Amino acid sequence: MTTATIEDLKALDRKYIMHPFSSLQSQPRKDVNVMTSTNGIVLKNADGREFLDAGSGLWCANVGYGRTEIIKAATEQMEKTSFLHSFSNFSNEPLIRLSERLLEIAPDNMERVTYANSGSEANDTQIKLVWRYNNVRGKHEKKKLIARWGGYHGTTLGAGSVNGLSVVHRSFDLPIDRVLHTDAAEYHRRPAGIISEEHFSLYLANKLDKMIETEGSETVAAFIAEPIIGSAGVIPPPAGYFREIAKVLKKHDVLLIADEVITGFGRTGSWFAGPGLEMKPDLITVAKGLTSGYFPMSACLVSDAICEVLYNEKEADGFFGHGFTTSGHPVGAAVALANIDIIDKEGLLENSTRIGSYLLSSLREELDGVEFVSDIRGKGLMIGVEFDAVPEIRRAFSDIASVGGLLSQACLDEGLIVRGGHGRVIAAIAPPLTLTTEQADQIVLCVKRAAPKFAKALRAAQLDRA
Known part of the structure; x- marks a missing residue:
C-alpha cells in the first residue's frame, strides 16, 4: 500500500461508514x-x-489470531456446504456435533441448544423463550425482566433494553416496557455502611426481593446477569452474591439467565464462569469465545426444566416460530468445533x-x-x-x-x-x-x-x- 492509498481508504471510511459505539459528530474529523x-x-x-x-x-x-486449524476447518466446510439452514427438520453434521459438544461442557441441567448470530440476538431469543415458557404455563402476566445497572447484554431492542448502560438507551426509546433494573454487584462502589462482601451480597439480594414484591411475583419472569460484568468494567460479584440471589429467585419463581458471552470458553479459567460463582442458571447465552470471533455465531443453552414445558405445549403442536436465516450455519459450527478443540487440546x-x-x-x-x-x-x-x-x-x-x-x-x-x-x-x-x-x-x-x-x-x- 502507498501512503496515498491508505489516505484514500481513510477518506472513504469517513465518508461512508457509520461506526458502532462512536461519536458521529467527531467521526469525520478523527484519524482512522x-x-x-x-x-x-x-x-x-x-x-x-x-x-x-x-x-x-x-x-x-x-x-488468538491467524489460527490455521480454524481457517482450514472453515475452508473445508465451505467447500462442502457453503450454506445450509436449520429450519424445520433440516440439519447438518457440524451443527449436530457442536450441540453435543456444548452440552458436554455445559452445566448438567442444560438440555438443548438453539442458535443465532450474535450475543444480542441470542439474548433477544432468551427473552422470547422466557415469555413463551410462562405463556405455556398459563402465567400470561409473568413477563417482566430484571437486569442490573452496568450490565451489558447487546444492542437489539430486547437485549438493548436489559442493558444497564444509558449510552445504549439514549435516543433509541429504550428500555422497552416490562424491563426493570436493580443495582450492580459492584463492591468498589458500595454504599456507606457496608462492612463486608457478604454483607453487600445480602443487601443487594434484599433490594431485589423488595423490587419483585413491589412489582408482584406474578408479573416478574426472569433475572439476567453476567457472572462477571464485562463491558462496564470487569466487576466480579462479591462473595456469596449469586447464592443469595438464587434464594430470592426461587422464592418468587423467577428464572435466571446467565449471559456468558464474554466469560464463556476459558476467559476466567473454566468453560463457563457461572458454576464457580455459585450461579445456577435456567438459560445460558454464549457467543464471542464460541468461535473466537472467526465466524458470527451465538447460542442459547436451554435447561431441562424449560424444555419440559416448551416441548409439552399442545397448541399447534408447539410450533416454534423463531429463528434466523443463518441460525446454525454449518461453517460457523465447524469453526466453533475447531475453536473448542484448540482450547481443550492446548x-x-x-x-x-x-x-x-x-x-x-x-x-x-x-x-x-x-x-x-x-x-x-x-x-x-x-x-x-x-x-x-x-x-x-x-x-x-x-x-x-x-x-x-x-x-x-x-x-x-x-x-x-x-x-x-x-x-x-x-x-x-x-x-x-x-x-x-x-x-x-x-x-x-x-x-x-x-x-x-x-x-x-x-x-x-x-x-x-x-
Whole structure:
C-alpha cells in the first residue's frame, strides 16, 4: 500500500461508514486506524505500527489470531456446504456435533441448544423463550425482566433494553416496557455502611426481593446477569452474591439467565464462569469465545426444566416460530468445533488461570502506589485496572468519558490496545488465552509506562477533578 492509498481508504471510511459505539459528530474529523494483519495477539495497521491486543478484539479472540486449524476447518466446510439452514427438520453434521459438544461442557441441567448470530440476538431469543415458557404455563402476566445497572447484554431492542448502560438507551426509546433494573454487584462502589462482601451480597439480594414484591411475583419472569460484568468494567460479584440471589429467585419463581458471552470458553479459567460463582442458571447465552470471533455465531443453552414445558405445549403442536436465516450455519459450527478443540487440546483453560494469576499479581505489584490507580481486580484473563480522581475514598472523575479516552490513548501510544469501561475509567485487560509470561510482562510494562503519561494528559486537560 502507498501512503496515498491508505489516505484514500481513510477518506472513504469517513465518508461512508457509520461506526458502532462512536461519536458521529467527531467521526469525520478523527484519524482512522486501518488494520491490515493479525497474528497471535499482535495487530498491525496500515502505517506499519504493531499493537499488543490486550482486549481480544471485543473480548472475543480467545485462541488468538491467524489460527490455521480454524481457517482450514472453515475452508473445508465451505467447500462442502457453503450454506445450509436449520429450519424445520433440516440439519447438518457440524451443527449436530457442536450441540453435543456444548452440552458436554455445559452445566448438567442444560438440555438443548438453539442458535443465532450474535450475543444480542441470542439474548433477544432468551427473552422470547422466557415469555413463551410462562405463556405455556398459563402465567400470561409473568413477563417482566430484571437486569442490573452496568450490565451489558447487546444492542437489539430486547437485549438493548436489559442493558444497564444509558449510552445504549439514549435516543433509541429504550428500555422497552416490562424491563426493570436493580443495582450492580459492584463492591468498589458500595454504599456507606457496608462492612463486608457478604454483607453487600445480602443487601443487594434484599433490594431485589423488595423490587419483585413491589412489582408482584406474578408479573416478574426472569433475572439476567453476567457472572462477571464485562463491558462496564470487569466487576466480579462479591462473595456469596449469586447464592443469595438464587434464594430470592426461587422464592418468587423467577428464572435466571446467565449471559456468558464474554466469560464463556476459558476467559476466567473454566468453560463457563457461572458454576464457580455459585450461579445456577435456567438459560445460558454464549457467543464471542464460541468461535473466537472467526465466524458470527451465538447460542442459547436451554435447561431441562424449560424444555419440559416448551416441548409439552399442545397448541399447534408447539410450533416454534423463531429463528434466523443463518441460525446454525454449518461453517460457523465447524469453526466453533475447531475453536473448542484448540482450547481443550492446548490447555487454554489452565493457561488462563495460571497466566491470569501471574498477570494480576504483576499488575498489582508494578502499579502499587501509582497515581490515580484505585483498584486492580479480575479472574483468569479478565482483569480491570481502575483509575479514580481520589483513589483513597474511591471517588470517580467528574468527566468519565473524556478521562477514559485519555487513558485508552495513553495505552495505545505505548502499543497496547485495552478495552475501556462504560461509566468508569478503566484499562480492561482480556488478551487471548494463549498469552505467555513474556507477553504478560510486556502488557504490564506498557500499562506502567502509560500511567504517568495519562496523569500528565489529565492535568493538561484539567480533567483531574472528582
